[in-house]
Amino acid sequence: MNIKNPLEINCDLGEGVAWEKEIFPWIDRASIACGGHTGDEKSISTSLALCKKFGVKAGAHPSYPDRENFGRISLSITDDELIVSLRNQMQLFSEVAQQMQVQMEHIKFHGAFYNDAAKSPHLAELLITMIRKEYPDTWLLVPPNSELAREAILQKQPTKLEVFADRRYEDDYRLQSRTIIGSLLKTFTEVESQLLALLEKGVLISASGKELPIKAETLCFHGDNPEILEFLPQLRTKHWQ
DSSP: OOOSSOOEEEEEEOSOOTTHHHHGGGOSEEEEEOSSSSOOHHHHHHHHHHHHHHTOEEEEEOOOSOTTTTTOSOOOOOHHHHHHHHHHHHHHHHHHHHHTTOOEEEEOOOHHHHHHHHHOHHHHHHHHHHHHHHOTTSEEEEOTTOHHHHHHHHTTOOEEEEEETTBOBOTTSOBOOTTSTTSBOOSHHHHHHHHHIIIIISEEEOTTSOEEEOOOSEEEEETTOTTHHHHHHHHHHHHOO
């Protein structure tokens, strides 16, 4: 199969994985950690330099301020504390990007922050209101059938609908918990099967086998997937040429 108009490929990076540099040639867009779950000025600079080298669009990847758990658990935090943290993370990314003359192309939330914003109307409204005010022309990557996507439409915030190519989904379009064995897809066969369902039928195949209609605009692969360099170059070479 040869894709004439492929979906773009994005990846969450700047997270300290040893093989990060090798991922950049195979992606179109990178979401770079900016101090919440991990990341600092040095790591952001390193990732942005690779974006420039390989012509990859760069975006900020803010999180709950929770380095201890890598931003992967829901955090009890007030709205004000969350907004202050989010602004600080975005400012750090923006300052480094400006110094390196790299445009911030998008924003994407990380981990539990991403999942919580997907299911909480209150959190979705809080976040979209802040982003709409401070970054009105910046794309926000949003999960399918989510409160975040619905609120972005209401407030007319530009979005790109994101699907994870290397994660399994539940029947309600939510990501299957990482605590479940098999929730992270690690083989070429598994990831290609999910990709072809999206491209040929416009569906996600849930963990139970249900077909979930979807119109994805960008596909995410996890930079910390231990097998990413085994399947991503093969997929890109096979389906994006």
